[in-house]
Amino acid sequence: MKTRDAVSLISKIKEKTSRFILTEMATQGIHDLATSHGDIIYALYNHQRLTMAEIAHNIRKDKSTVTALVDKLVRTGYVVKDRDAADSRIVYVTLTAKGEALQPVFEEISQRMLDTFYTGITDEEKQEMLRILIKIHDNF
Numbered sequence: 704m705k706t707r708d709a710v711s712l713i714s715k716i717k718e719k720t721s722r723f724i725l726t727e728m729a730t731q732g733i734h735d736l737a738t739s740h741g742d743i744i745y746a747l748y749n750h751q752r753l754t755m756a757e758i759a760h761n762i763r764k765d766k767s768t769v770t771a772l773v774d775k776l777v778r779t780g781y782v783v784k785d786r787d788a789a790d791s792r793i794v795y796v797t798l799t800a801k802g803e804a805l806q807p808v809f810e811e812i813s814q815r816m817l818d819t820f821y822t823g824i825t826d827e828e829k830q831e832m833l834r835i836l837i838k839i840h841d842n843f
Contacts, residue, residue: 720816720820721738723816723819724738724741724812724816725737725738727812727815727816728741728808728812731808731811731812733805733808735779736779736781737772739762739764739768739772740772740775740776740781741809742762742764743758743762743769743772743773743776743782743796744776744781744782744798744802744805744809745809746758746761746762747782747796747797747798747802748798748806748809751797751798752795752796752797753795753796754793754794754795754796755769755770755773755794755796758773758796773796776796776802780799780801780802781798781799781801781802781805782796782797782798782799782802783796783797783799784796785797
């Protein structure tokens, strides 16, 4: 396989996984979120309260992108923002009950995606793929 073919294939896999997630969310009645919103919500499942800078670091997006994504999550009722009492420059983001209610749905979608992703792949192949992906990641 040529390097260009591999890059194209990686791009196609990313596109297909995004489409899979969006289709699964639509099946669950979730029409007001993009996959990048899910990244923020997932980060908040792991940390109940994060600053905007922490979210940007966790999901590897710049702060301006995170601000736009969080603002939409606020408008749709999934998160709330509040300023730090001691330093008003710091903005915290927390899930609302509506956002917390998505956790079992997100977990189910995630499991279905992993099941699809790993269909026909042995445990040894999974380990090898992970080893290679870590190497590629570390190269950047």
